[in-house]
Amino acid sequence: MLLELRHEHADLEPAALKTAGDLRSQAHLAAELERHRPADAVLSEEAADDATRLGAERVWIIDPLDGTREFSEISREDWAVHVALWESGDLVAGAVARPAMGDTLATDRPPAVPDRVGGPLRLAVSRTRPPAFVTRLADRLGAELVPMGSAGVKATAVVDGTVDAYVHAGGQFEWDSAAPVAVARSAGLHTSRIDGSPLRYNRADPRLPDLLICRPEYADHLLSVIDELTKGETP
Numbered sequence: 001m002l003l004e005l006r007h008e009h010a011d012l013e014p015a016a017l018k019t020a021g022d023l024r025s026q027a028h029l030a031a032e033l034e035r036h037r038p039a040d041a042v043l044s045e046e047a048a049d050d051a052t053r054l055g056a057e058r059v060w061i062i063d064p065l066d067g068t069r070e071f072s073e074i075s076r077e078d079w080a081v082h083v084a085l086w087e088s089g090d091l092v093a094g095a096v097a098r099p100a101m102g103d104t105l106a107t108d109r110p111p112a113v114p115d116r117v118g119g120p121l122r123l124a125v126s127r128t129r130p131p132a133f134v135t136r137l138a139d140r141l142g143a144e145l146v147p148m149g150s151a152g153v154k155a156t157a158v159v160d161g162t163v164d165a166y167v168h169a170g171g172q173f174e175w176d177s178a179a180p181v182a183v184a185r186s187a188g189l190h191t192s193r194i195d196g197s198p199l200r201y202n203r204a205d206p207r208l209p210d211l212l213i214c215r216p217e218y219a220d221h222l223l224s225v226i227d228e229l230t231k232g233e234t235p
């Protein structure tokens with residue numbers, strides 16, 4: 001549906017295409033959830049927050065279009081659709097669709113992370129707003145930065161072996177990472193805040209400003225270098 005929209009309305013201004021994509025995807029997901037799971041709560045980037053989710057047992061955490069900017073750039077493939085299910089305290093399922101890449105990674109068929117091919121450590125980083133500390137982290141590690149759009153695409157780039165880690169800080173919301181984290185966990189990857197503490201979802205305040213998703217063998221080293229770099233400062 002989003003690919004069709006993009007194809008049919010390639011002449012729209014980027015801002016109009018972004019809005020159309022957000023609205024179309026939100027309407028579709030909200031209608032399907034209402035049809036199939038009417039009793040469940042929903043937390044979406046594109047809908048007003050409803051505090052009843054805080055007392056609910058099951059909450060769908062969705063980002064109908066992640067990497068909205070990249071969606072509006074017709075030649076780009078780095079945008080995604082996130083759908084996660086939180087139940088009784090933690091994420092229990094999730095899917096990250098990468099429509100322009102033609103695949104969907106989901107927890108019901110946990111992806112296998114390919115063996116590493118060698119070479120320097122590769123870190124996925126926002127192509128439009130790379131956190132300054134990630135650049136310093138890459139310098140310290142002798143790592144290569146691989147810029148791309150969308151939190152879902154960056155997280156699934158760790159899953160598919162394109163990069164070794166996705167480190168983010170400085171701002172994000174639960175919907176940006178819920179489905180990507182569920183998928184990454186199902187693939188056996190490390191997922192945490194950058195101070196090593198657990199990522200928690202369905203909180204009253206949906207801001208979740210930082211995260212680390214990486215191959216498990218790099219987690220301790222990355223966390224300790226991040227700790228050194230961020231000591232005494234806000235990343």
Ligand SMILES: Nc1ncnc2c1ncn2[C@@H]1O[C@H](COP(=O)(O)O)[C@@H](OP(=O)(O)O)[C@H]1O
Pocket residue numbers: 045063065066067068069125126127128129148149150151169170171172173176
């Ligand atoms: N500093 C920040 N504050 C709030 N949201 C941020 C952010 N940095 C990234 N994000 C969100 O994380 C997603 C990926 O961003 P990026 O590609 O720059 O890494 C985007 O989601 P949306 O496209 O759904 O808005 C973006 O809004």
Ligand SMILES: [Mg+2]
Pocket residue numbers: 045063065066067151175176
């Ligand atoms: Mg998003």
